[in-house]
Amino acid sequence: MLDPIIAFFQRVFAAIGRGIGMVVAWLLWPFLAAHGWYRDRTWVIKGPILAVLFLLVVVYGQFIYRTQVWHGFDPAFVQAYKFDERTVSAGAPLPGEANRCQDSAVVTTAAALTDQNVNQNSWISSTLLYKLGLFGLDWDNTPYMDNKASFQRGVNQVVRRTGIQLADNLGRVRGTSGINNDLQDARGNLQFDESTWYFGTDPFGFKTPTPSYYRAAVESWTRFNASLATCESVFDARSDNLLQLLDGMASDLGNTSDILRRRSEEFNAGWFDTRADDRFWFAYGQLYAQYALLQATRADFSGVIRERNLTVIWAGMETQLQAALRIQPAIISNGSEAGWIMPTHLATMGFYILRVRSNMVEIQAILDR
Template sequence: MLDRIAGFFRLIGRTITRWVSLLAAWAFWPFLAAHGWYQRRTWMIRIPIIALAALLAVLYAYFFWQTQVWSNFNPSFVDQYRLSERKVPAGQELPVAGGAAPGAKTCQRSAIVDVAADLTDFNVNQNAWISSMLLYRLGLFGIDWDHTPFLDNKASFQRGVNQAARRTSAELVDTLGRVRGTSGINNDLQNARGNLQFDEYSWYFGLNPFGPKTPTPSYYRSAIGSLRKFNADLASCNAVFDGRADNLIQFIDRIANDLGGTSDMLAERSENHNRGWFDTRADDRFWFAYGQLYAYYAILSAAQSDFSQVVAERNLGAIWSGTTKQFQAALRIQPAIISNGREDGWIMPSHLATMGFYILRVRSNLVEMRSVLDR
């Protein structure tokens, strides 16, 4: 009996070994064939090939490093602004400090603008912008990295952060950075919005249209400069931040709608593609949503400071605090491998459903905030 059992397991072992050997032969035969071809060439041909192989090795090493190392990633980075210490809403004149020169007029900077600029700086200066890197564009043997389970999480996260920065820049131009109906659009905010709307995948050269291009990070860096210039003008009382309640209502509305779209995206993937750890697009959806929450957590914390007078007048402190806690709870979810299993499954978890749950909780708090402001 024991001999039969042992023979059965030996058979299984031999079968597995045979299939692994066939798979390895299929995977490596192009390289073996290329090696045979290479050995028959002269050094005039070998040297350029060696140089190209060395260049690719360096590029892939750099690409791997940039996709795996998230410099200065910190879900609690908003704490560094010490927003609770700000006593004056954005755009309003600051009290003259002791010893200041007479007539030296200064106004409060916008925390929203500071955060939007810093989030973009985090994306393109503190880290490489992955989505427009040449090797990311080329994909894995021609397959889009987003369609693989490898090396695309950081790119999706960055695009989620950028989505929030884009939405914020649009609201700054249309409502927050001007007195509606009585002032023109601020040129710096307009430039920032235009640059942040630029294609996320642009490299130095493109096919449509054919020819050289300005890469995506250059546009986003220009947006950072425009946002910082606006805040410098605001601090010297030469720009406008309109901190009215109706502007805050519209800002919260836009964010809630943005998060609602992301929740729908997660729900569609969770319901129709629940293949557990084998759903290669689940990680893209998860980290895009995470990036949005990462950015909106900081932006809404900044908005509480910029609209501190409205928040106090409408008694929004408790609701805002609850929303902050929902953001913090969502940002604590950082699984090493994203699984998109069935919601009632018991082996593979459903990380998309979990993230969608937290997004809906945040959104419900924003809707409640909006209803209080609208009374």
């Protein structure tokens, strides 16, 4: 009775095995043919081919290392600067020290974040292999090699915004004094295109790569902080400047939240959404940078925060950021919010972003009274 059934399944599995064998043979045929051709060549031909293959292995090995190994990644790295031990706001004279003023924690942190991006790590977006893509397909459109680049761009977005605030408001007295040259240079360098390599076609010719401009911004911020420490520059730690700084951060979070929402609603593909990881790690990079800068901002504007009784709500905002930064899944899934198999990391990140933004808006409302 069971023999026909057993025979049927045997035929089915045999057919599946033959099909798999044909697919594997089809995939391996070019390599086997190339091996046969290569075996019959002389070393005059074999040598250059081996050299090219070796070069490709080295170059792509380096590329994989650069994209997969994250140096200096630590959401709590700012704590090493001990900003909470400072007793006066940025730019204020240090008690008991003649001609010495408190330097800016915001400037220190912005420089540290940029240093992580371009000195401790390679700036991925402007490397040649990243620009070439996967057989011409943009790496951002694949699930591979793009998480670090997205994270770096998210960090850079926040640092760029901060650089503008430093040059236009924080480094001037009520916006009426001249713009500090170092802060102006840093702002200009940070606005440079994120994907420029040593050579390009638009316009055609050799170019200065992106990381060089960002390194110059770090140097400019370092010079500014040195002059601020000797009371030669100013840092205007007023409540309206704090309000504008938070307004820029909240605006960025609102835009990112909308990007996550649209991706979550329009591309519900779970683990198979190849762009979900880009959106997630860009948002993560923004929160990573904002968490660091908000701790620095608390130190630089310590007088305003005490006077406006913002200590408790500020601590709550930092706690929300800490919770968001603990979300570090190995594989990003953009599943349905009502699903039970595939998680929805984008919606979860968007939820935390909105909570942080609501705290910022509440602080802005208090400052605006």
